Amino acid sequence: MTESRNHPMGAAFLLAQLGAHAANRFAARTAELGLSPADVGLLRMIAARPGRSQQSLAEDLGVVPSRVTSLIDPLDRAGLVERRRSTGDRRNYELHLTPDAARVMDDIARTAMAHEADFTSALDPDQRKQLIALLTVIAEDQGLSPGVHPGYRGSSPRPPGAGTSSGCH
Structure with a gap:
C-alpha cells in the first residue's frame, strides 16, 4: 500500500488499532462491574433469548x-x-438470567452507553450514523455474526474474497 501524508495507515490497520483500544477501554469499564467483556456478551445474548439452550x-x-x-x-x-x-428435552438445559442479573443489565447498559459516547465523541450524530453504516457493510461482507464478538471462538481469518456482498443475514 502506498502511504500518503494524509492517510499514513490503511483502513484495516486503523480498525485493528481502534478495535484494540476500544476493547481495552471497555474491559476496564466492565471490570468495575466485576465482569469481563465476554461475560457482558453472554448476558446480553441470554437476555435477548431467555430459555435458550446451551x-x-x-x-x-x-x-x-x-x-x-x-x-x-x-x-x-x-x-x-x-x-x-428443559421441559421439552430433559437432556438440555435452558439458560435464564436471575433477578440479580436485571440490576447488572442496567449497569451494563449505562456502561455501554458511556463507552459508546466517549469512544465516538469526536463525531457528530450524522458522522456516527455513517460510521456505523459503513462498519456494518464491512462486517456483513466479512461474514461476521451480528452481535457476536469473534473472540469467543478465537476466530481465524477468512481467506481474501471469502466475504459476501449480498448483505443478507
Missing part, C-alpha cells in the same frame, strides 16, 4: 458446547445465570 448459544458463538459450559459456570456461580432443565 447448545444454541454454542452454535451462535461458533464454539463447542463444552466451551459454553466453561463460559457460563462463572456467571452461574455469581448468581447471574441459572440453568433449568
